[in-house]
Amino acid sequence: MPELPEVETVRRGLERLVIGSPIAAVAVLAPASLRGDPASLIGRRFVRAWRRGKVLGLDLDDGRCLVAHLKMTGQMVFRGPRAAGPRAAGPRAVGPPAGGAEAWGAGHPNDSLIGSLPDNSTRVIVEFAGGARLYFNDQRKFGWLALMPQSQVTAIPLLAKMGPEPLDAGAWPAARERLRRRRRSPIKAALLDQSVVAGIGNIYADEALWASRVHPATPVASVTDRKLKELLTAAAAVMELSLSLGGSTDRNYVDAEGRRGAYLDFAKVFRRQGQPCPRCGQPIIKIRVAGRGTHLCPRCQRWRPNGIGGKGDKGGRRDKSARLETPPRR
DNA sequence: CACTTGACCTGTCCGC
DNA sequence: TGCGGACAGGTCAAGT
Numbered sequence: 349m350p351e352l353p354e355v356e357t358v359r360r361g362l363e364r365l366v367i368g369s370p371i372a373a374v375a376v377l378a379p380a381s382l383r384g385d386p387a388s389l390i391g392r393r394f395v396r397a398w399r400r401g402k403v404l405g406l407d408l409d410d411g412r413c414l415v416a417h418l419k420m421t422g423q424m425v426f427r428g429p430r431a432a433g434p435r436a437a438g439p440r441a442v443g444p445p446a447g448g449a450e451a452w453g454a455g456h457p458n459d460s461l462i463g464s465l466p467d468n469s470t471r472v473i474v475e476f477a478g479g480a481r482l483y484f485n486d487q488r489k490f491g492w493l494a495l496m497p498q499s500q501v502t503a504i505p506l507l508a509k510m511g512p513e514p515l516d517a518g519a520w521p522a523a524r525e526r527l528r529r530r531r532r533s534p535i536k537a538a539l540l541d542q543s544v545v546a547g548i549g550n551i552y553a554d555e556a557l558w559a560s561r562v563h564p565a566t567p568v569a570s571v572t573d574r575k576l577k578e579l580l581t582a583a584a585a586v587m588e589l590s591l592s593l594g595g596s597t598d599r600n601y602v603d604a605e606g607r608r609g610a611y612l613d614f615a616k617v618f619r620r621q622g623q624p625c626p627r628c629g630q631p632i633i634k635i636r637v638a639g640r641g642t643h644l645c646p647r648c649q650r651w652r653p654n655g656i657g658g659k660g661d662k663g664g665r666r667d668k669s670a671r672l673e674t675p676p677r678r
Numbered sequence: 679c680a681c682t683t684g685a686c687c688t689g690t691c692c693g694c
Numbered sequence: 695t696g697c698g699g700a701c702a703g704g705t706c707a708a709g710t
Contacts, residue, residue, distance in 0.1 A: 488687045
């Protein structure tokens with residue numbers, strides 16, 4: 349599911365690939381997936397690719413914008429005219445983070461998940477002069493594209509009330525204020541609320557909560573400012589790391605060139621129920637918080653009623669597995 | 679308002 | 695092999 353690092357990865361790809369080329373044709377295979385008149389795109393060019401939270405925007409040279417939300421299964425995949433075929437984009441030189449992994453496992457993480465296009469999830473195709481194409485694919489049809497004047501973009505309700513960008517240096521004061529409004533909310537629900545902080549989804553919420561040793565169900569009011577700040581810092585760090593790895597491919601996320609992301613190979617808790625916690629060795633569990641599947645270490649992330657945690661478990665000497673950075677083979 | 683739950687949608691997985 | 699049902703989760707609408 350595309351969250352901030354995934355959408356940003358797509359944005360960077362689109363910026364390189366689709367800016368400046370005149371649009372020659374548009375095919376809408378699923379009318380509900382695009383709001384606005386597709387024919388009005390013909391002859392126009394994209395001039396800029398931006399992102400806010402999980403929302404993607406492609407500004408046009410006529411003052412309008414093609415706004416996109418990928419939701420769960422949306423993809424924006426570019427194919428050049430003579431670069432047809434699954435591996436056309438070629439491998440990305442993604443390396444493991446510092447401390448790194450020995451082995452990637454064959455065929456990963458540079459593999460494309462995309463075969464020939466269009467496929468049965470293709471909803472909209474934008475064709476550029478010269479034959480290159482941008483495919484908007486969306487298996488579940490939750491995602492959308494919308495054509496509107498740039499001046500109206502900020503009026504989209506989601507964007508109008510969106511919280512601060514967690515990767516911005518100055519995000520903390522605004523994030524703190526918005527978090528504090530949610531008193532009884534489980535901290536995870538607040539993190540997932542885009543009007544509190546932008547761009548965090550289920551994967552990075554779980555990862556950040558683990559990193560800062562906060563139980564996802566802890567009411568916000570029970571978390572100290574110090575801990576909240578630590579949590580926000582952890583969320584930013586985790587998303588920066590993911591960005592450097594091309595994002596997370598849980599189901600079908602791919603970047604603008606069809607390549608999957610490698611972050612999940614380094615995830616500490618997400619989709620790792622039953623595996624040992626990298627810090628303490630206790631098996632990771634999966635529970636339900638705020639209606640979402642939630643992964644945590646029951647030992648590291650105890651619920652501390654006063655929000656003031658001891659500094660982890662002081663007693664336990666670090667298990668050797670704490671250094672385990674090797675991605676499992678999936 | 680704060681907070682929770684269900685709906686939207688479809689591919690995948692599991693048990694029978 | 696096929697089938698029913700649970701499940702996945704970002705956002706919105708409607709509920710308490």
